[in-house]
Amino acid sequence: MTKSQIPVCEYLFRRIASLGIRHIFGVPGDFNRMSSDNVTILDHVYAVPELEWLGCCNELNAAYGTDGYARVRELPGVLLTTYEVGELSAMNGVAGAYAVRAGMIHIVGMTSRQVQKQRPLIHHTFEPNMDHTIYMQMSAPIRNSHTFLVNEEKSTADIDRVTEDCVKSRLPLYIFIPMDVPSISVPLSALDKPLDLEIKNDEEIESKILGMVLNAISRAMNPSIPVDALTIRHSGRELVHELADLPQFPTFSCPLSKGIINENIPYCMGVYSVNGTVISLGSMEALETSDLIINTGTLQTDSDTGGFTRKIPEKKAILLEHDKCVILGEEFPNIHFLPVLRRLVKNLKAKAGHFNLPAIRVNFSLPCQFGMFDATFPPRSRAITSTFWSAIGFSVEAYLGACVATREMKHPSRVILIVGDGSLQISVQDIGTCIRFGFKPIILLVNNNGYSIERAIRGAELSYNGINSNWDHQQLLSFFGARPDTALESILGKEALNEAENISLIELFFSPFDYHWRLATQVSNTLDRLLEKQEKFN
Numbered sequence: 001m002t003k004s005q006i007p008v009c010e011y012l013f014r015r016i017a018s019l020g021i022r023h024i025f026g027v028p029g030d031f032n033r034m035s036s037d038n039v040t041i042l043d044h045v046y047a048v049p050e051l052e053w054l055g056c057c058n059e060l061n062a063a064y065g066t067d068g069y070a071r072v073r074e075l076p077g078v079l080l081t082t083y084e085v086g087e088l089s090a091m092n093g094v095a096g097a098y099a100v101r102a103g104m105i106h107i108v109g110m111t112s113r114q115v116q117k118q119r120p121l122i123h124h125t126f127e128p129n130m131d132h133t134i135y136m137q138m139s140a141p142i143r144n145s146h147t148f149l150v151n152e153e154k155s156t157a158d159i160d161r162v163t164e165d166c167v168k169s170r171l172p173l174y175i176f177i178p179m180d181v182p183s184i185s186v187p188l189s190a191l192d193k194p195l196d197l198e199i200k201n202d203e204e205i206e207s208k209i210l211g212m213v214l215n216a217i218s219r220a221m222n223p224s225i226p227v228d229a230l231t232i233r234h235s236g237r238e239l240v241h242e243l244a245d246l247p248q249f250p251t252f253s254c255p256l257s258k259g260i261i262n263e264n265i266p267y268c269m270g271v272y273s274v275n276g277t278v279i280s281l282g283s284m285e286a287l288e289t290s291d292l293i294i295n296t297g298t299l300q301t302d303s304d305t306g307g308f309t310r311k312i313p314e315k316k317a318i319l320l321e322h323d324k325c326v327i328l329g330e331e332f333p334n335i336h337f338l339p340v341l342r343r344l345v346k347n348l349k350a351k352a353g354h355f356n357l358p359a360i361r362v363n364f365s366l367p368c369q370f371g372m373f374d375a376t377f378p379p380r381s382r383a384i385t386s387t388f389w390s391a392i393g394f395s396v397e398a399y400l401g402a403c404v405a406t407r408e409m410k411h412p413s414r415v416i417l418i419v420g421d422g423s424l425q426i427s428v429q430d431i432g433t434c435i436r437f438g439f440k441p442i443i444l445l446v447n448n449n450g451y452s453i454e455r456a457i458r459g460a461e462l463s464y465n466g467i468n469s470n471w472d473h474q475q476l477l478s479f480f481g482a483r484p485d486t487a488l489e490s491i492l493g494k495e496a497l498n499e500a501e502n503i504s505l506i507e508l509f510f511s512p513f514d515y516h517w518r519l520a521t522q523v524s525n526t527l528d529r530l531l532e533k534q535e536k537f538n
Contacts, residue, residue: 004189008155009044009182012175014191015163016105017050020075022408025054025066025401029082031124031179032109039183041080041109054404054437057429059086061397063093064427067102068401071384073408074235076103076166077401083110084124084135093397094172095142096389100256100299101170101233101322105163106143112180113150136176144171149181156190167197170233170322199234199336206335210343212327213294213318217348220292223249226272226312229256229304230322231297232382234338239345240296244268246348249294250286256304257297259382273306287312294318296341303388381413393426395419400430403439415441421469422450431476431503440503445473448510473507 006014016024024045026032033040045053056062059081066077079094081087087108097104111122116132125132136148145165147158159175166173217223227240237260244251244261252272253261261268272287287293288311295312298321302308319326320337377383384402386394399417406413424445434441449469 002185004187005185006188006191007039007044007047007183008149008152008159008186009041009177010047011156011186011190012107012159013044013048013051015159015195016078017048018195019163019167020073021078022050023052023054023069023404024078024080025056025062025069025404026080026107027056027059027062027082027086029086029109031083031111032080032086032107032177034109035179035182040179041107041177041182044182045080054433056397056400056433059089060093060393061400061427061430063090063097063104063106064391064394064397065401065404065430066104067093067097067394068384068398069405070097070102070104070401071232071398072382072402072405074232074237076105076170078105078107080107081109082124083108083132087135087139091139091142092391093394094139096386096391096394098142098144098172099389101230103166103170103233104172105166105175106139106172107175107177110176110178113178114180116178133176136174139174142172143174144169146174146176148176150178152184152186155181155184156186160190160193160195164196167195168199170230199338201335201339205332206340206343209325209327209332209335209340210347212330213340213344214347216292216318216328217247217294220290222290223247223292223294224252224269224287224290225249225294225296226252226254226287227257227260228254228295228297229299230337231341232257232260234297234322234336236297236338236341239338239341242345243294243296243341243348246345250290252287254299254304256299256301256385256388258385259377263377263381273304273310290316292316292318294320296320296337297322299388301388303390392423395423396427397430399441400434400439403434403441404437407439415439416444417441418444418446420446420448421471421473424473425471428476434503443503443505445505445507446510447473447507473505476505 013024028042033042035041042053045051054065056065059079062081063079066079068077070077077097079090081090087106090106094104094106096102110116111132115122119129119132121128121130133148136146139146145162147162149155149158151158162173162175165171225240225244227244231237231240240260241262244265244267248267250269251261251267252269253259253263255271255273258271263270269286272284293312293316295317298319300308300310304310314326314329316328317326318328320340322336324331324333325335325337325340326332384395384398386398395417396419399415402415406415431443447469
């Protein structure tokens with residue numbers, strides 16, 4: 001290898017580092033730490049000084065951690081697993097990232113190209129003459145793009161193509177690397193070509209949309225702005241702050257975007273969802289009686305719409321989405337909201353004096369899942385939830401990813417995990433990883449003796465909603481304990497806890513049937529809507 005060349009895997013990790021990513025999550029396995037020349041995929045991680053390896057206890061946990069990292073950094077997270085047993089274990093976490101558009105780059109170490117041609121019955125396969133790429137086909141529905149690095153001439157272009165796609169779409173990509181490929185030489189000069197990360201729309205259509213939006217705003221007497229989850233996923237946080245600050249229209253977050261808006265400003269109305277996760281009546285009316293509703297980063301899931309009970313009439317709505325914009329009922333496909341939002345903010349800045357509507361102050365209660373929406377967050381806080389994908393065990397690993405991201409950003413924030421005892425038992429292992437890497441989160445453990453969310457759905461007193469409740473959580477780590485005879489306030493007020501110099505765990509004891517009323521309502525709403533759809537189908 002000459003000075004003008006570079007190993008293809010080092011090229012890959014340099015490209016990853018160029019995005020601002022600083023950690024690789026994963027689990028070491030035979031096909032990501034074996035190679036024909038004894039220099040493996042994992043070795044090339046260490047060849048890039050900006051990157052650090054963050055080893056997790058299993059691949060599913062690592063995928064959840066990658067998701068949490070991506071949500072806080074607002075960059076794709078990177079996951080590295082081994083062929084079959086690792087990649088399949090991670091798939092649930094990758095699918096969850098797809099569902100909420102948390103960008104993820106999943107790198108899979110595979111059998112060598114020669115072995116793939118010969119098709120021997122080696123470990124991680126299950127029948128003679130089996131196609132070694134069969135698992136690649138399994139991940140097709142949960143990825144937006146992929147590359148199989150077998151063509152040496154195209155490898156750098158393929159890496160660039162899928163990386164650009166992941167950044168723009170915020171959907172998972174897969175990079176499959178045979179074990180004889182990591183050290184193949186590619187031109188170093190390929191790194192000189194910058195990645196094309198800019199989202200571009202048809203300029204003529206985009207200008208038409210902008211004109212329609214500005215015209216609608218100029219005529220509106222009572223507009224409002226609900227800010228949805230995809231605004232965060234596509235790094236629109238600062239833009240939407242500017243959009244809200246300029247005219248000071250009543251502004252709402254949604255269940256999946258809670259924390260994106262400073263909840264201490266007078267024109268922040270709280271969280272809008274309706275019924276299953278309803279805010280106070282006055283705040284709901286403030287949005288639903290608006291004559292113009294500008295909904296940015298729309299993601300209309302059952303979790304975000306109160307079981308599909310959201311009431312935003314199409315004729316007075318501007319829906320700015322990742323794959324289309326709908327302006328007062330007129331749909332413009334293949335238009336991404338982010339460039340539109342940039343131009344909208346720029347134009348409103350130029351006309352800032354034209355918008356001086358008084359802020360509406362409304363007393364409200366907010367939607368952690370269901371109960372956490374009643375909390376008012378301090379400025380610059382954010383919430384990470386798996387309400388939509390609803391994978392039990394996600395939160396423990398997402399908080400690990402959030403800890404990693406917060407450290408990278410050199411932000412003084414602390415990470416607080418609120419987790420139930422059932423969820424904790426799914427993915428408890430990586431609390432040890434937090435201790436290993438010196439993270440110091442606060443863990444609030446809700447001990448309600450089982451799966452209360454499942455009790456709310458069906459079988460409240462049946463045994464299938466129970467778990468082994470004899471875990472001694474007091475032995476997980478040194479912490480400040482909150483027993484039933486200890487006032488929670490006295491624990492939260494302790495100076496050592498507030499300084500967060502150590503990882504801390506507080507155990508809160510609840511009845512197995514103590515679940516939030518919003519949960520029961522949303523379950524009912526969602527089931528009713530599904531039954532209605534089924535009846536129409538029949």
